[in-house]
Amino acid sequence: MERPQVTHVQPIWPWTVALGVLQLIPFTTACFAEIEPEGFGLALDAAYRWSSDLEQRGADRIRPEERVALAVWLTRHWSAEDLVLHELRHRAFHEQQQGVFDVARNVFGKEWAELDLASIALLKAVYDAPVRRDPWCNPERSLKSRDWLLRYAHANATITVDELEEARRARPLLAPRPVQWPPCGETREGDTWDSAPPP
Numbered sequence: 001m002e003r004p005q006v007t008h009v010q011p012i013w014p015w016t017v018a019l020g021v022l023q024l025i026p027f028t029t030a031c032f033a034e035i036e037p038e039g040f041g042l043a044l045d046a047a048y049r050w051s052s053d054l055e056q057r058g059a060d061r062i063r064p065e066e067r068v069a070l071a072v073w074l075t076r077h078w079s080a081e082d083l084v085l086h087e088l089r090h091r092a093f094h095e096q097q098q099g100v101f102d103v104a105r106n107v108f109g110k111e112w113a114e115l116d117l118a119s120i121a122l123l124k125a126v127y128d129a130p131v132r133r134d135p136w137c138n139p140e141r142s143l144k145s146r147d148w149l150l151r152y153a154h155a156n157a158t159i160t161v162d163e164l165e166e167a168r169r170a171r172p173l174l175a176p177r178p179v180q181w182p183p184c185g186e187t188r189e190g191d192t193w194d195s196a197p198p199p
Contacts, residue, residue, distance in 0.1 A: 009039030042083040043071040109175035118170035137184035
């Protein structure tokens with residue numbers, strides 16, 4: 001969800017901000033990512049999504065400084081797991097307000113907890129670009145993105161070389177395409193996965 005991988009959220013206090021400003025003075029703002037408190041990007045994402053949800057329900061949109069204040073509050077009260085779970089539950093796919101748990105059921109016909117490493121990587125690839133990496137419309141692009149994510153995870157010691165190779169060999173077993181998903185463009189023969197297991 002956030003690179004490098006976030007394992008915990010660093011609470012932000014007034015002195016955290018002061019130290020960050022002092023570290024930034026000799027550098028350009030391009031260096032901010034290197035000193036950003038761990039998990040702050042996830043907290044900002046959650047605050048932005050909360051603001052957008054409020055606006056869609058007719059409330060006034062939260063101002064940028066209020067979003068930052070909410071993100072700071074989240075760093076003190078939510079864990080990395082809370083922030084990731086919030087994002088997974090509220091991420092929109094296509095034009096539909098579906099969380100990743102619903103999408104796992106739609107794409108694989110399984111619950112999130114039943115997915116293997118290859119399926120989770122494919123779901124992350126779809127999550128990052130739902131239209132361009134639609135697993136029924138663009139299977140090759142989806143697999144290339146899945147494999148890139150798996151190699152990235154291995155390079156960062158998140159998975160072993162054996163797990164990497166096993167996941168890259170896995171062939172996706174997709175559920176039938178949900179009728180409520182936007183239609184694909186014209187597909188070419190052999191350009192979609194069938195629902196049969198690999199030979």
